[in-house]
Amino acid sequence: MHRRRAISALLALTVSVALGGCGDDADSAGGDSGPLRVGYQRFGGLSLVKAKAAAPGVQWSLFESGPALTEALKAGAIDIGQTGEAPPIFAAAAKIPFSIVGTSEPVPKGEAVLVKQAKGYRTFADLRGKTVALNKGSNVHWLLVKLLEANNMTLADINVKYLKPAEGRPAFDNDQVDAWIIWDPYFALAEQPGVQVLADATGLANNREYLLVHPDAATSKGAQIRTFLDAYQETTTWGIANPEERAKILAPELKIDQAVTARALARSAQPLAPLTPEIGAELQGIADGFTKLELIPGSVDMKARIDDQFTAELQ
Numbered sequence: 001m002h003r004r005r006a007i008s009a010l011l012a013l014t015v016s017v018a019l020g021g022c023g024d025d026a027d028s029a030g031g032d033s034g035p036l037r038v039g040y041q042r043f044g045g046l047s048l049v050k051a052k053a054a055a056p057g058v059q060w061s062l063f064e065s066g067p068a069l070t071e072a073l074k075a076g077a078i079d080i081g082q083t084g085e086a087p088p089i090f091a092a093a094a095k096i097p098f099s100i101v102g103t104s105e106p107v108p109k110g111e112a113v114l115v116k117q118a119k120g121y122r123t124f125a126d127l128r129g130k131t132v133a134l135n136k137g138s139n140v141h142w143l144l145v146k147l148l149e150a151n152n153m154t155l156a157d158i159n160v161k162y163l164k165p166a167e168g169r170p171a172f173d174n175d176q177v178d179a180w181i182i183w184d185p186y187f188a189l190a191e192q193p194g195v196q197v198l199a200d201a202t203g204l205a206n207n208r209e210y211l212l213v214h215p216d217a218a219t220s221k222g223a224q225i226r227t228f229l230d231a232y233q234e235t236t237t238w239g240i241a242n243p244e245e246r247a248k249i250l251a252p253e254l255k256i257d258q259a260v261t262a263r264a265l266a267r268s269a270q271p272l273a274p275l276t277p278e279i280g281a282e283l284q285g286i287a288d289g290f291t292k293l294e295l296i297p298g299s300v301d302m303k304a305r306i307d308d309q310f311t312a313e314l315q
Contacts, residue, residue: 033220034059035057035058035059035224036055036057036058036059036079036080036217036221036224036225036228037058037059037061037077037078037079037080038055038058038059038060038061038078038079038080038081038228039061039062039063039069039072039073039077039078039080039081039082040060040061040062040063040069040081040082041062041063041064041065041066041069041082041083042062042185042253042254043184043185043250043254043264043268044082044209045082045104045209045232045236045269045272046082046232047250047253047254048235048236048239048246048249048250048269049231049232049235050253051249051250051252051253052235052249054231054232054234054235055227055228055231055232058228061077061078063081064164064165064166065087065135065137065138065164065165066083066084066086066087066088066137066138066139067087067090067091067135067136067137067138069081069082069083069087069212070083070087070088070090070091070094070096070098070212071096073091073096073097073098073212073214074091074094074096074097076214076216078214079213079214079217079221079225080101080211080212080213080214080217080225080228081211081212082209082210082211082212083139083209083210083212084111084138084139084140084183084207084208084209084210085139085142085205085206085207085208085210085283085286086137086138086139086140086141086142086286086290087137087138087139088100088210088212088283088302088305089283089286089287089290089296089300089302090137090290090296091212092287092300092301092302092305093287093290093296093297093298093300097214097215098212098213098214098215098305099212099213099215099218099305099306099307100210100211100212100213100275100283100302100305100306100307101211101212101213101218101225101229101275101307101308101309101310101311102210102211102229102272102275102310102311102314103208103209103210103211103272103273103274103275103279104208104209104210104270104271104272104273105208105270105271105272105273106206106207106208106270107206107207107208107209107267107268107270108200108201108202108203108204108205108206108207109200109201109202109267109268110183110184110187110200110201110207110264110267110268111139111140111143111181111182111183111184111187111200111201111205111207112181112182112187112197112198112199112200112201113127113132113143113147113179113180113181113197113198113199113200114172114179114180114181114182114187114190114191114195114196114197114198115127115178115179115180115195115196115198116175116194116195116196117194117195117196118194119178121178121179121196121198123151123198123199124147124150124151124153124198124199125151125153127158127178127179127198128153128157128158129157129158129159130158130159130178130179131158131159131160131161131176131177131178131179132144132158132159132160132161132177132178132179132180132181133160133161133162133163133167133168133171133172133177133179133180133181134160134161134162134163134168134180134181134182135162135163135164135165135168135182136162138183139183139205139207140181140182140183141290141295142205142286142289142290143181143201143204143205143207144160144181145289145290145293145295146201146204146205147199147204150204155293161177163177165182165186168180168182168186169182169186169189169190172190179198183207183268184264184267184268185254185256185260185261185264187264188256188260188261188263188264189256189260191260191263206282208273208279208282209270211229213225213307213310218307218309222309225310226310226313229310229313229314230313232272232313232314233272233313233314233315236269236271236272237271239265239269240269240270240271243262243265243266243269244262246265246269247261247262247265250265272314272315273314274311274314274315275306275307275308275311277303279306280302280303280306281303283302283303283305283306284301284302284303286302287299287300287302
């Protein structure tokens with residue numbers, strides 16, 4: 001019950017802060033003067049920057065998922081934000097203007113397929129004909145694609161139910177779905193007696209974090225972005241070197257207990273990584289996979305979205 005209350009509070013706060021953070025700026029352009037407007041997801045690398053107050057003067061907006069954050073970029077409500085690997089691809093397919101200015105090392109253990117132990121599933125292949133819930137267009141969407149591929153299955157072999165985290169958890173708890181593919185910290189909150197991790201992304205998907213910038217902001221707020229990214233790099237490095245203190249600081253920000261926070265961070269918090277041609281190729285391969293499955297309309301050029309002008313601040 002404690003963890004159910006925690007995730008309910010987490011999701012309610014996510015919605016309220018996202019609405020409050022974006023409402024005043026929804027009609028403004030991405031490069032307008034004023035404070036740097038940062039979109040983040042609770043628990044992502046930027047959460048620690050916020051929790052430590054390491055970037056004074058920044059205006060923060062909280063989002064439940066990457067697709068919601070990219071919609072804010074489209075509306076010009078934020079200048080910079082952080083998502084997983086799939087949201088930039090869906091955003092590019094939707095013609096949303098942005099460039100990718102940073103990434104992280106792989107985080108394959110930070111997303112997983114959860115099932116109830118009592119159901120007796122041993123492998124992902126056992127979900128053939130079953131109902132699998134996930135957030136459409138999020139990092140877990142690509143994990144689903146790779147799991148199907150690895151098990152010689154197709155989307156036709158399962159019943160996919162697209163649910164946001166706020167919908168997915170109660171559906172999973174109440175056995176309305178057979179499996180839930182989810183990321184941290186929702187993943188960590190759902191780990192309780194009777195819940196089994198059927199598979200994570202190890203060997204299947206890198207599950208990196210990506211920093212997206214509105215092109216207007218990249219031009220007019222370049223100095224602010226560089227200052228912010230310096231703080232982001234310094235804070236991330238500190239957090240990796242001080243895991244216990246990191247969990248202590250983040251637990252109140254996440255509204256979940258410190259032990260759950262520490263467990264999630266141990267597998268999901270990774271160093272930043274430089275943008276390279278290989279990163280562009282990796283994203284392009286994911287985009288081509290979504291195109292092949294007709295999950296996005298037509299082809300997108302993800303390599304063209306890579307912008308290395310801020311790379312020095314993230315090394």
